[in-house]
Amino acid sequence: MHAAVVHTFAEPPRYDEFPDPVATGPGEEVVEVLASGLHPRVRSQADGTHYTATDELPLVPGVDGVGRRADGSLLYFVLPDTALGAMADKTLVDPGRSIPVPNSIDPVLLAAAMNxxxxxxxxxxxxxxxxxxxxxxxxxxxxxxxxxxxxxxxxxxxxxxxxxxxxxxxxxxxxxxxxxxxxxxxxxxxxxxxxxxxxxxxxxxxxxxxxxxxxxxxxxxxxxxxxxxxxxxxxxxxxxxxxxxxxxxxxxxxxxxxxxxxSGQGSVSAAGILRELPDLVAEIGRGTFSVDAVARPLAEVAEAWADAPARATERVVLVP
Missing domain, CATH: 3.40.50.720 (NAD(P)-binding Rossmann-like Domain)
Structure with a gap:
């Protein structure tokens, strides 16, 4: 598959080939990624400065996104600290760290707003x-x-x-x-x-x-x-x-x-965060919040990475 791949923390990710994910246990499921936000949290993950960062490379960044399951249903997922992030054609999700979302919702809008x-x-x-x-x-x-x-x-x-x-x-x-x-x-x-x-x-x-x-x-x-x-x-x-x-x-x-x-990873458990998200998804779907979402092809990740700092009020979303 293709993904945004970090080969060195000194350089932004580039569009590259990466091994397909394989589910190896009951807590893993392969999903097709529809949209993943380029959040400041993701930038710090990709340059190794986030407090959860490890030295593991190569790394696919992306901490959350909207995906499609094998049965066609959609979900919003939050990934654990992993080298296989959301900025890829496919990724591995833990069903316990995801919530179902309506198929009618705009994946780009949701990926832009949730984080x-x-x-x-x-x-x-x-x-x-x-x-x-x-x-x-x-x-x-x-x-x-x-x-x-x-x-x-x-x-x-x-x-x-x-x-x-x-x-x-x-x-x-x-x-x-x-x-x-x-x-x-x-x-x-x-x-x-x-x-x-x-x-x-x-x-x-x-x-x-x-x-x-x-x-x-x-x-x-x-x-x-x-x-x-x-x-x-x-x-x-x-x-x-x-x-x-x-x-x-x-x-x-x-x-x-x-x-x-x-407030962040650790000060609130993953389970605690997930319990609060269905109501937030519902409000985003209703149009309660105004969000400036900008979709960019995953293949343009290097250009999107360079442009993102100038888009302070916008949220760039990468779409495979």
Whole structure:
């Protein structure tokens, strides 16, 4: 079969031949891949920087997708850490890590939406005690996952949604998705700190797709400006687009009631994630979420890989 194949972590994958998958046990099933999203998570898998990465090469990237079973039915699947990913003509799936989806659903739309949407969906359902009416700050709101986080928070009943990202034009478009306030992170440090303190100090939940220096500079202005510092602030780290590390002042943990946690593989079990997905699939199928999906042939994986960073608000989907 053909697949996107990583031969070295120093180079992007290329369209190449790869051995056909063979099911060897009751927990494996060969499916025809219909669509697989080129998510930031997949890029870090392919360059060896994700925290689950191993040194195993060659590697077919792709962590999830939409497939067709031998009986013609469709499923959405999430793969374990494996060298045989979803960006191929066929792959091996564990039925226990997949859910059936209607044959009427658009595979490209579903493959584009599920990974970025589940990041906020699972975080708000599994990592915090979120109740309708609470306020949410989204750091990294102008990216594909951040835009879906706004819509997810709105769908789940957030009373106020502060969207922080870069670019006036991109931020202006977020109001239609449900953002009630915006903060442009492209400003100077003092201006950004003042805006975050004024607009987001009293939120209940932070969904953080950035981490790194952006988060580091945001923590204290937010905490010190809270009207009631003893009221819980749940800070959920989901991505690290701005950097993998922060310096956290010990005073932050003493001066305010803040709880830092993460949402991703390990912090939520695969079974726990899968239990939340049928409802998300249903909402995507109903058109609840606005998603910019761009389909590219799998044979053009090298070109799609190079183009993807420029498509911040879009999600590229590879189609065999």
């Amino acid at each position: 970025p949407a589940m990041s906020s969906w699972v975080a708000l359902k599994r990592r915090v005690t979120f109740t309708p009416g609470q306020a949410v700050l989204i750091l990294g709101a102008t990216g594909s996952a951040g835009r879906l986080a706004i819509q997810t928070a709105r769908f789940l009943g957030a009373g106020r949604i502060v969207a922080a990202g870069r670019g006036a034009e991109r931020l202006a478009a977020l109001t239609a998705l449900g953002a009630t306030d915006t903060v442009d992170l492209a400003g100077d440090d003092e201006t950004v700190a003042q805006e975050l303190a004024a607009k987001a100090a009293d939120v209940d939940v932070v969904l953080d797709y950035l981490w790194g220096p952006v988060t580091e500079k945001a923590i204290m202005p937010l905490l010190l400006a809270r009207t009631d510092r003893s009221r819980l602030l749940s800070w959920v780290e989901i991505g690290s687009v701005a950097g993998p590390d922060i310096a956290l002042p010990s005073a932050a943990l003493r001066q305010a009631n803040v709880c830092f946690s993460g």
